[in-house]
Amino acid sequence: MILPTDSLLKYDCPVLVSKNTERKSPRSRPLKVSPQQIVESGPVPPPPKPKSPSADASKQQTEEILNAILPPREWMEDSQLWVQPVSSAPCTRMDVIHLQEQLDRSLQARQARETGICPVRRELYSQCFDELIRQVTINCAERGLLLLQVRDEIRMTIAAYQTLYESSVAFGMRKALQAEHGMADMENKLKTSLLVIIFLL
Template sequence: MSQQAVEATPTPTTMAGGGGRGMTPKREVDALKRKYIFVDGPVDPEVALIRYDLPFAPSDPKRSLKLRRRLGLPLDERAVDPNVRIVIDSFITPRAWHDEAGVLWVQHGSPHPVSRTETVETHEKLRRRMQELGVQRTGICPLRSLLLAECFLEVIRQVTAECWERGLLLLKIHTERTAAQTAHRELFESRVGHAFRLALKGEKDTSRVQQDIEALKRRTEELAEEEKVLRKECDELASNGEEQMLILEKLHADEITAIKKEGVQKRNQLEQMVALPLPL
């Protein structure tokens, strides 16, 4: 079974009839691509959970009859409600491929209801597929979600085959649930991405702060060394200043002593001069 058929958004749409007359080959191919999913061949009934009709060649009915005869299947004369076909084709896109002769083959989802036994067989097939793929029964598992989505489409197909109105209602519910699940997944991924960006920003900020701290530590050490040098210079200047002060004080004291001594000598000389008698 094509994975695209399971993951296709189930939106009920009216399927167009045969290709329009007068269409160019390119337009005809585009129209076929819009109507079908092109695959390599028919679906494998042992693998696919969705039941499909027997393939048929729209342009060569004789080939379809030959295929039925080769498989030993009688001609299916059961009537199919067009509404059932339209609803089923809206969420199980018909498969198409070309054989070696270039003949187009088409395979639709089965429009016929199934028995209880066939439903049980589908359930067993689901369990077998989960075991073969090693699907986890709990937690987030994309493979389990894919298989269950395919199985649910088969359930919708079975309901539609019995009553297309109920099938259409169930399909709308499934579409709404799928849209809500997609929105929740996108919201979760967005929040995870936002948290991851915040974590990266926090790591960058932490790295920048650590670099700033290291730079400040280095600057502190440099300033401490400068302080030591300046303190040493201050101590040397203070010591030299004290020595100079002592020398200057000693010189000043010597000058004062000399001046005082000279003053005493001058006073003595003056007293001697005053004490001499005046000449007559």
Template sequence: MNEDQKLIVPETSLLKYKNPVRVSRKSTKSDDKDLGSFDPRKLCEMQSTESILASIMPPRRLEIKGDLFIQEVSSTPASRAEVVQLTKQLNQQLEARGAKMTGICPVRRELFSQVFDELIRQLTIHCAERGLLLLRVRNEVQTTISALQSIYASGVVFGLQKSLAREADRNHQTSRVAELGAEIANLEKRIKTEVLNCKALEEKEANRLAAATRRAEEDVNFLRKGHEQLKNQLKDVLNQFKIVNE
């Protein structure tokens, strides 16, 4: 932690701490170095309950008006009344902070994590081995939750990608439908135009055929009249020829 960095801690915690103690920054740096090189497998070798508590639950730091304070976890055993009070405080915090009673809720998880740490503290004071075993349980639960969060995050990303892909495909299909609609409208317009042209052509051809038929009939009538005239003339000539021969 940088010297100028302030550690933000909750004003109230369900984990019981001692009174804050002002310390120098040099001693804090050395404590950080010792804690950073600590091996959890050596917990059982410690004789002092306070040293075990300090190792599994490091003290929190507060900076007040430029002075640095350290607040260690309390090593005082909890009475039955304090356990009852812890339950009341938990319920009050859940209600005050608007924690959800069902589903995923970071506030509820934070408060129950504090209660879990307090139970570990109480058990460690009475029996270090029980406390360490419960600590392993807590760490395993946290590991499982972290893994589930990672899976959930991956699922959310995958779902978002699928949603974006579906949205892109839907937009493409919508655009394609609009294009096809415009093409259909254009084809319908062309069909109407061709139908009108076809009707006009049929009417034109019908008129032309009617005119040709009339002309043909007139020609036939003219030829028929000419034929009758020639036939009559031929009869007259033949009649005159007979008269002359007689």
């Protein structure tokens, strides 16, 4: 299986999605039913305590919010659709330290510039911010949604600056071409006026 490119954002294991949109695990096996065996009488262990419905509902809600904030990765392989959702596992202090080390290694490995405009550095920091949003959302969904608004505002501002930069470069190029044409016209006028003066003399 060909996995997509590495990311600083933490993902779960890829899941194969069938044509009828049912999710199947790549290592799933058919269920084998065995006949009941006679069990010798003895002390019966108590049944396991069921999980509280509020905890399951809260976890499901967190996963839905995570999938809405950070959509799962999808790719086709051998006419099969694979989906890889973001991880909903809570993070620890060591995970944050590991993320910092991974960011530093990725910046160095991909030779990102330390100053100025660098698309590689911007991409890596964007992945790192998405991972921080994921970690915060698991603990507090409201805080994660607020960070999502901050991220979207930053992206809109950067896109506006990029559009302004591109339009200013295009404007400067047009003015430079107009100046070149104006210089050529001036030279032609000077030559014509010099020829007229010489002819009159």
